Structures are given as structure tokens and as C-alpha cells.
Amino acid sequence: MSTFYFIAFLSIFFSLLVIFAKNPVHSVLYLILTFFTFTIHYILLNAQFLAVVNFIVYMGAIMVLFLFVMMLLNLNKETEPGKHYLAKLAGVIAGGCLLVTLVGSLKAYKLSAPVILHDPNLGLVKNLGKVLFSEFLLPFEISSVLLLSAMVGAVLLAKKEPRATA
């Protein structure tokens, strides 16, 4: 339990640093650390496969792309556009709404009831695969279609527009 609290503290600490870091590249690096703490959370929950996939996909691929873009943009203080105070206000309100929703939905749970893992091996690849391809087949396939459409959309956006014939 103390491990959990320590890692949870680290998660929150690094996520705060993501927001407060002045340099966007540092922000991304802190975000990588945050994801690393999530990986440890998964291991603590006995979900090795999820942990390692989180490690590979989020830390190893997605965050590399984030870092990539940040490095290419070379953002610094001089070029950062000043934010209008209305935009800041909108940000605060939107964030507050999200917080209220999250707290409200968490309160609906009975926090005192301990979570019992029925099968400690559930997180292994074999069991996860079996569950995904039997019980949760439909959501699994639908999400794959969703990913495919996202991919097609990205390719479409990246494609050069045909030169207008004058």
C-alpha cells in the first residue's frame, strides 16, 4: 500500500510539473515520467501486459512524436503568443467543470468497498486475449475500426492538395 501511495504521489507530482514547466520540451519530458509512473501502477495492479504496452506505445512511440514536434517547433518565450485573459478565464472554467464532473463520478463509487481481484492472472496476455476475443469482441472490433478511420483521416489530412489548374 505504501508503494502505491509513493507512486501515486510521484504521478501527481510529475503531472503538476507538466503544467508548471516553462519550457514545452521539459513539459513533455515530465509527461513521459508521468506515464512511467502509470506503468508502475499497472504492474502493482498485476496487469503486466497492460504495463508493458503502456510503456511501449505511450512512452516509446506517442511521446517520442510529441517530443519530436516540440523540438521542431522550438517554442520559446519570445515567440509565444500572449494569451488573452478571456481565454484564460475560459480555461479555468472548463478545467473546473472537468474537476467537478470527475469528483461527482468518483463519489458515486463506494470507495470503502475493497476491490477484489477474482483472478490474479487476469492481466496476463493469454487471459487478456481470450477475454478480448470472446466477451468483449464487439467493442474491441469497433475500436479497431475507429483507429483505422483515424489513420485514414490522418493520411487524408497529410496528403498534398492537388495543384489548382490555372
Add this chain to the structure above:
Amino acid sequence: MELLDIGIKFILIVVIFLISLVVAMYSTYAERKLAAFFQDRVGPNRAGPFGMLQPLADGAKMFMKEEIIPTRASGLLFIVGPSLAIMTACIGSAVIPWGQPIQIGSRIIDLQVTDINVGILYIFGVVSLGVYGVMIGGWASNNKYSLLGAIRAASQNISYEVSMGLSIIALLMITGTLSLKEITEQQHGWHWNILKQPLGFIIFMVCSFAETNRSPFDLPECETELVGGYHTEYSSMKLGFYLFAEYINMFISSAVMATLYWGGYNYPGMDWVAAHVGPTIAPLIGVAVMFAKVFSFIFFFMWVRWTIPRFRYDQLMDLGWRTLIPLAIANIVLTGIVMTFFK
């Protein structure tokens, strides 16, 4: 009892660590000697007999050199880059089974640091973490050539990781497990995966060349275009760490290739040998066989480096996305068809 187990593991880790460092050290020597051989030169021959002490001399030189941190570099990250590179290179060896369990006295000792059930994915994770060392170092140098090198490294690694993962999937369909120990055990007695997955192996090998930034995929440090690539600004042992990490990565990926496709520590007639020399010596022969395989892969890496010229960058991306990925997917489909109709 418990303490003894931990002690044995600790010794094993230290030994594997030392072996990877020594192998990496002597890989630099081997590379220079082989380059000399391929180009009809003599190679390093001053330090010690046949220049055998050359790596030590190089190491001492690296430590003695002046440490330069550019004023506009971002301080901490400049140091984090090479540290991360060498760290990720060193932790990859944890899941590789180096030999069968060895019996010493009445104890049976596993020659593998840990057998986690997602072993292959662990290796992938370490590989994908490795790119951060290069990226952070390249960015922190505050130099456009370093940044270009870092970005090349990142995009190259991401591109080739995809086809590497796909080539592994076909292998996993056959083996049905992610644990490297079980995969090696399944290959006992000529059931080597290379015989079932020749195409998968070729894809995996090409990808590991790209992942380790070895020639012909060494564009991140292409000196004709980028001065020195991502480590342009580095000097002293920090540069040494980057170069060293490359050789350790080469060692680890050779070990992974040998384990996944070439039977690991298995060799023909090992049962007969095991019956004759007993449970203490036989695993050691297995370890020697494993290392022989690893060394032949390292030799192959070097052979390719001094034979094939570097790709152009667009050719590299073309090969990754337009050739290897479709090939890997075709390999998966083919494997699925064969598995369904012939078993």
C-alpha cells in the same frame, strides 16, 4: 536461503553486466581490425600484442579528455542524454536466457536474470526507450546538426519499430508465448524458428540494424551531412557513452536474434552431450554455443557495415514503410494460413 538466492542473482547480474561491457569494448577492437581486414590494412597494432589493449587505451583516453559542455546547452538534459543511452543499452540483457539451468553442487541456478512473461515486449520497451537518450542529447546540445541527427534517429526508430513488431507477431503465432525462456526451450532439437520464419527473421534483422543505428542505417550520425549527428557537441566520456551504447545495443540485439530465431543455447546433439558430461558442464557448453551465435551476428553487423554504403534518407523511409511493413503483414497472413491448413 532467501539471501543466498538474492546473492546468486546479484552475482549473475554483475557477471552479465561485465560481459556485455567487455564484449562491447572488444567489439570496437574487432570492428577496427575487421575494417582493416576488409580494406587490406593492418588496423590497430600498437597497444599490446596485436593491439589487444587498444580498447583500454581508448577508454583511458575518453576519460582523460576535457569535458566540454556548451554554454547554450541545456545543462541537466545534456548529461541525461548519454546516461539514458547507456542505461537502456545495459538493462536489455535482463530477460535473455544465456543457458540452461546449471547445477552446482545440489543447487540449480537459472542462467537468466528474470523470466518475466512478457519478455519480448520488455525488450521492445527498452529499445523504444533507447531513442530518448539520442533525442534528449541531440536537443540539449542546442545545435542544428545535433537536432537533425536526433530527429532522424527518432523517426527511423519509430518507423522500424512497427515492422519489427509485426515480424515478431508472426513468431508469436507459432510459439504462443512471450517468454524468451519458453521460446528457447521450444527450439530444442532442430526446431529452430529460423526454419519456420525465414522471412520474419530477415525483416527482424533489417529492423535491428536500423534500431541500433548501424550502417547502412546510420543516418543519425551521418558525418557527410550532419558533422557528427546527435553527438556533435559531445566530448570526453559522454561521447564515449554514446558510442559504447551502440556497441552494447549491437550485442543485445545479436543475443535477441540468436534467442528468438536461431535456437539460443540449443545446439545439435545437446542431449547426447548432456548425458555424457553431466549437468554442470553441459549448460556451460550451451552458454558457449549461445555466445558463438552472438559473436557471429556481431561479425555480420560489422561485415555489412564495411560492405554496404549508407542509404539516402528517403530510401530509408521507403524501405521501412513501403517494403518491410507490407512484407511483415504478408508474413503474418502466410503464417496464419499455414497454421490453419497444415496443422
